[in-house]
Amino acid sequence: MQTNEQDIESFEVRVLRQAAPGESSYWERHRIDYEPGLNVTSVLQRMAAQAKTVDGKQVTPVAWESNCLEEVCGACTMLVNGQVRQGCSALVDRLLAENSDEIELRPMSKFPVVRDLVVDRSRMFRTLEKVKGWIPVDGYFDLGPGPRQSQQEQQQAYPLSECMTCGCCLEACPQYTKIEVTRREGESDAAYQRRRNAAHDGGFVGAAAISQVMLFNTNPTGRMNAGERLDALMEPGGIQVCGNAQNCVVVCPKEIPLTRSIGRAGRASTVRAIKKWFDG
Amino acid sequence: MAKERVLIVGGGLAGLAAGMKLAEQGIHVDLMSLTPFKRSHSVCAQGGINSVNDQTRQLGDSEWKHLDDTVYGGDFLQHQPMVWEMALWAPKVIDLMDRLGVPFNRTIEGFRDQRRFGGTLFKRTAFAGATTGQQLLYALDEQVRRWNTEGLIHCYEGWDFLAPVLDDNGRCRGVVAQDLVSMEIRAFPADAVIVASGGCGLVYGRSTMSMACTGSAASRCFRAGVNYANGEFIQVHPTAIPGTDKLRLMSESARGEGGRVWVPRQPQDLRDPREIPEDQRYYFLEERYPEYGNLVPRDIATREIFNVCIEEGLSVEKGRQCVYLDLTHLPREMLDKKLGGILSIYEKFQGVDPRDVPMKIFPAVHYAMGGLWVDYERNAEGRLAAGSPRNQQTNVPGLFAIGECDYQFHGANRLGANSLLSCIFSGLFVGPGIENLLGSLQGRSAADQPASLYEAAAKHHQDEHNRLLKHTGGNENPYLLHQELGQAMTKAATVVRHNSELETAYAKVCELQERAQRCALSDRGGWTNQNIMFTKSLRDMFPLARTILKGALARDECRGAHFKPNFAMPGLDAADEAGRRRQAEAWCDRFDENNRKWLKTTVATLDSTGEPQLDYEDVDTSLIPPRPRLYGLVGAEVIDEVWKARQKKAAASGNGQSATSAPQSATVQ
Numbered sequence: 009m010q011t012n013e014q015d016i017e018s019f020e021v022r023v024l025r026q027a028a029p030g031e032s033s034y035w036e037r038h039r040i041d042y043e044p045g046l047n048v049t050s051v052l053q054r055m056a057a058q059a060k061t062v063d064g065k066q067v068t069p070v071a072w073e074s075n076c077l078e079e080v081c082g083a084c085t086m087l088v089n090g091q092v093r094q095g096c097s098a099l100v101d102r103l104l105a106e107n108s109d110e111i112e113l114r115p116m117s118k119f120p121v122v123r124d125l126v127v128d129r130s131r132m133f134r135t136l137e138k139v140k141g142w143i144p145v146d147g148y149f150d151l152g153p154g155p156r157q158s159q160q161e162q163q164q165a166y167p168l169s170e171c172m173t174c175g176c177c178l179e180a181c182p183q184y185t186k187i188e189v190t191r192r193e194g195e196s197d198a199a200y201q202r203r204r205n206a207a208h209d210g211g212f213v214g215a216a217a218i219s220q221v222m223l224f225n226t227n228p229t230g231r232m233n234a235g236e237r238l239d240a241l242m243e244p245g246g247i248q249v250c251g252n253a254q255n256c257v258v259v260c261p262k263e264i265p266l267t268r269s270i271g272r273a274g275r276a277s278t279v280r281a282i283k284k285w286f287d288g
Numbered sequence: 289m290a291k292e293r294v295l296i297v298g299g300g301l302a303g304l305a306a307g308m309k310l311a312e313q314g315i316h317v318d319l320m321s322l323t324p325f326k327r328s329h330s331v332c333a334q335g336g337i338n339s340v341n342d343q344t345r346q347l348g349d350s351e352w353k354h355l356d357d358t359v360y361g362g363d364f365l366q367h368q369p370m371v372w373e374m375a376l377w378a379p380k381v382i383d384l385m386d387r388l389g390v391p392f393n394r395t396i397e398g399f400r401d402q403r404r405f406g407g408t409l410f411k412r413t414a415f416a417g418a419t420t421g422q423q424l425l426y427a428l429d430e431q432v433r434r435w436n437t438e439g440l441i442h443c444y445e446g447w448d449f450l451a452p453v454l455d456d457n458g459r460c461r462g463v464v465a466q467d468l469v470s471m472e473i474r475a476f477p478a479d480a481v482i483v484a485s486g487g488c489g490l491v492y493g494r495s496t497m498s499m500a501c502t503g504s505a506a507s508r509c510f511r512a513g514v515n516y517a518n519g520e521f522i523q524v525h526p527t528a529i530p531g532t533d534k535l536r537l538m539s540e541s542a543r544g545e546g547g548r549v550w551v552p553r554q555p556q557d558l559r560d561p562r563e564i565p566e567d568q569r570y571y572f573l574e575e576r577y578p579e580y581g582n583l584v585p586r587d588i589a590t591r592e593i594f595n596v597c598i599e600e601g602l603s604v605e606k607g608r609q610c611v612y613l614d615l616t617h618l619p620r621e622m623l624d625k626k627l628g629g630i631l632s633i634y635e636k637f638q639g640v641d642p643r644d645v646p647m648k649i650f651p652a653v654h655y656a657m658g659g660l661w662v663d664y665e666r667n668a669e670g671r672l673a674a675g676s677p678r679n680q681q682t683n684v685p686g687l688f689a690i691g692e693c694d695y696q697f698h699g700a701n702r703l704g705a706n707s708l709l710s711c712i713f714s715g716l717f718v719g720p721g722i723e724n725l726l727g728s729l730q731g732r733s734a735a736d737q738p739a740s741l742y743e744a745a746a747k748h749h750q751d752e753h754n755r756l757l758k759h760t761g762g763n764e765n766p767y768l769l770h771q772e773l774g775q776a777m778t779k780a781a782t783v784v785r786h787n788s789e790l791e792t793a794y795a796k797v798c799e800l801q802e803r804a805q806r807c808a809l810s811d812r813g814g815w816t817n818q819n820i821m822f823t824k825s826l827r828d829m830f831p832l833a834r835t836i837l838k839g840a841l842a843r844d845e846c847r848g849a850h851f852k853p854n855f856a857m858p859g860l861d862a863a864d865e866a867g868r869r870r871q872a873e874a875w876c877d878r879f880d881e882n883n884r885k886w887l888k889t890t891v892a893t894l895d896s897t898g899e900p901q902l903d904y905e906d907v908d909t910s911l912i913p914p915r916p917r918l919y920g921l922v923g924a925e926v927i928d929e930v931w932k933a934r935q936k937k938a939a940a941s942g943n944g945q946s947a948t949s950a951p952q953s954a955t956v957q
Contacts, residue, residue, distance in 0.1 A: 027813075027815070028815045028816070043532065045531065045532055045638070046532050047531070047532070047533060047637070049533045049534075050531070050532040050533035053533055053767070056767055056810075056818075056819070056822075057765060057767035057768060059810035059811075066810065067810075068810055068811035068813065068819065069810055069811060069818060069819050071816050071818050072818075073323075074499050075323050075327045075328075075329065075498045075499050075500050076327070076329065076331055076332050076498045076499075077498065077499065077531075077533055077534040077536075078332060078534070078536055078633070078637075079636065080331045080332060080419065080422055081323070081326070081327040081328075081331050081332075081498065082326070082327060083323060083324075083327045096533070096534075096637075097636050097637060099637070099639045101639055102639055122469055122816055123469075123815060123816035126816060129324075130324075130445075133324065133326075133433070136430075136433060137433055137436070137437050140434075141430055141433065142389075142430035142431060142433060142434045143387070143388055143389040143427075143430070144434070145387050145388060145431075147312055148308065148309055148312050148384060148716065150380040150383065150384070151383075151387065152383055153383040153386050153387070153400070154383070154386035154387040154388075154389075156394075156397075156398035156399060157394055157398055158394065158398050159393075159394045159395075159396060159398075161394075162391050162392070162393060162394045165391040166391045166416065166417055169391050169416075169423055169426065170417075170419060170422070172326065172327075172331070172422075173324075173326055224389070227389050229387065229389070230389060
């Protein structure tokens with residue numbers, strides 16, 4: 009038996025659905041014909057094609073996000089049997105081996121539901137702005153190569169740079185809580201955006217962004233602006249909120265050493281705070 | 289020029305590179321993408337990015353050789369000035385990405401490390417682990433985020449481009465797009481529009497491409513009058529992991545490290561592969577190509593694997609085409625050290641350890657060499673005229689195309705690690721030309737257009753959307769139609785192409801297109817309705833599918849990825865030397881004759897009935913004269929001799945190449 013193929017004809021999928029923000033959620037059951045080699049992504053594709061519940065009721069296709077289907081884009085993150093992960097790398101044979109009754113799909117709980125399994129993770133991208141997650145270069149004209157770096161530096165940076173902003177670490181984090189800002193009647197794009205940014209900026213930045221700060225702060229050019237990023241980590245909702253539960257590192261699909269980044273960022277922030285205090 | 293705006297469709301490497309460059313030039317940019325930029329298909333590129341570097345240069349490499357490898361690999365179907373310019377820029381592009389913080393692998397001395405890729409003898413490829421595309425994309429995304437905070441780039445992530453807005457003179461004045469969440473349809477005025485929407489893999493159902501690669505943005509431009517070029521050139525990668533949702537790439541390095549490709553001699557032998565004895569295994573690549581074995585070039589490996597499954601019926605599985613790629617005879621320790629990364633992909637998605645069980649692989653559609661037709665301006669040196677608005681501009685004024693969705697740079701076949709380069713290069717290079725274009729507008733900018741132009745365009749698409757929502761006359765399922773389309777295209781227009789099959793597929797695709805007009809939507813709602821958005825992009829796949837098929841049908845020759853056995857030029861079979869020489873002369877005559885007829889860009893336009901009409905354009909081969917690719921051909925040495933003698937003679941009589949070009953030779957790989 010090379011893939012633990014199942015000796016069944018079909019299996020059930022239970023999905024937590026929600027038509028739109030503010031609507032109540034409900035469970036819906038779908039039955040999918042079994043074939044070897046399915047993953048949750050292909051299950052959702054089949055569900056969309058049949059658009060029918062176990063009771064034969066016609067329903068709308070379940071909305072969900074996806075793109076690369078190779079676990080490098082982060083789009084299809086959801087709760088599969090209660091665990092936060094990418095749907096594409098969640099193999100049905102393995103899920104059924106763990107629980108042959110059904111597969112349960114839910115949207116991430118720390119982000120506002122847009123519809124069904126689609127959540128709004130724009131707060132994560134906003135946080136990357138807040139911590140100035142980039143290398144501030146002079147410009148894009150040809151100024152020769154970047155600084156030389158040791159193999160060790162590259163090997164330290166590379167895993168951090170694999171972060172696909174999927175949000176698994178935030179889903180698992182006890183300190184990261186949902187912030188939902190609903191649009192007001194007649195509110196302009198810009199006004200809504202401002203209000204949302206303000207709300208997001210007060211919340212916890214979370215492991216992903218802290219780790220990104222360490223990525224940029226250890227880059228030879230990025231290091232020149234390390235202080236600005238640390239300052240952003242010391243604002244309300246910054247690194248001090250971390251409760252050291254260490255769930256983030258456990259669920260990260262890219263096995264990024266998040267707790268190590270948090271530890272290093274914590275020490276660097278403390279040093280910066282003391283230095284600033286002495287320097288007045 | 290505070291008022292002028294440029295709108296970019298697509299947030300992959302090309303779109304982001306263009307956005308950040310324009311922002312640096314002080315131009316306001318609206319950047320629109322189906323997904324958050326960080327989730328674009330560029331993340332899937334693993335291998336690396338090519339350029340001449342200090343090390344290869346000392347081994348005899350040069351930008352000229354990069355150009356030569358690229359056009360030779362592409363079977364000379366590229367306009368050479370564009371490739372020449374790209375090769376010249378390549379070292380600068382990689383230096384820039386290095387400065388932007390891409391964690392390129394390093395040598396012990398701290399320089400960027402390079403690896404060797406297909407189609408060249410030089411270690412030209414810089415890489416960041418096995419996720420070079422992801423790393424490059426993130427670096428550009430970060431720069432765009434920086435410009436976003438400074439207010440120069442406005443991001444519209446989660447919007448679908450519906451159409452360009454053209455004024456009465458046919459000039460592009462903006463776009464109409466739809467918010468994937470709220471379903472709002474809105475017109476965006478713009479003084480130049482850049483389409484950077486990537487490839488069209490979904491036309492083939494499943495491919496190595498991402499779900500956003502529907503080709504719909506390119507197709508919508510095509511429908512609006514933009515020409516589509518070289519559609520029939522689709523690269524198929526020899527080794528991918530067949531999946532029920534997607535075909536995932538399995539790198540060539542598995543074979544490079546000793547992996548063997550085989551099928552059981554007995555069709556669909558149900559035994560565990562490990563229990564099938566050696567003499568009942570058919571190592572078809574090793575048997576047919578004793579010299580190169582499993583490391584034959586990509587196109588040949590692809591064709592042979594395809595052939596053994598489809599023509600000879602020897603696929604490992606009955607309902608599914610695949611062959612074994614076997615690593616189980618190799619030491620685990622070595623596999624972990626050298627192939628750990630790619631083996632874990634197989635393990636993750638197949639749930640099987642390829643160190644213990646042979647992998648099952650099959651070729652998969654991988655890259656569209658063709659795409660939206662774009663112009664260029666050549667200067668006296670055979671390079672591009674920097675700052676010319678003609679560069680990357682389509683035949684619709686004001687509308688540009690860059691990255692995989694344009695048709696340039698790769699000709700009939702793309703070399704590995706050249707795509708990341710072409711995307712970033714075209715993105716950076718298009719900026720100055722657009723700035724000049726904006727400078728010449730003088731009171732005729734989008735802001736000066738009547739509001740009615742945009743209102744009418746938005747209303748047109750809103751009406752169309754409403755009609756589709758309310759449509760009740762049919763019960764076709766868009767997802768199942770898409771599967772049928774994929775099957776028809778994959779069968780007829782991938783590795784081996786026969787005119788009869790292309791004709792059958794064309795009729796089938798027309799029928800499916802007709803049926804797609806009768807789709808019954810399972811969702812008629814007005815919020816995050818993925819059902820209707822998929823149906824729209826499905827409908828837009830047909831014009832591209834028909835163009836691919838029609839172009840392939842018309843092109844009665846073999847060139848790069850386009851292979852028609854009925855038009856292949858056979859090797860020499862004469863027993864005696866004189867006979868072989870005569871045949872070689874005839875072979876070279878036929879090669880020249882074929883080039884006169886087919887060394888041309890296919891240019892498709894869509895007529896009012898939705899039928900693609902084909903025309904052909906000469907290719908600028910002024911820098912490096914075309915020469916035959918003779919790999920694996922019987923009698924290649926004789927043909928090479930004859931070819932070289934002819935070139936020498938031509939040069940002596942003054943018909944030779946320009947002084948800048950390298951010596952010609954029919955290279956035998």
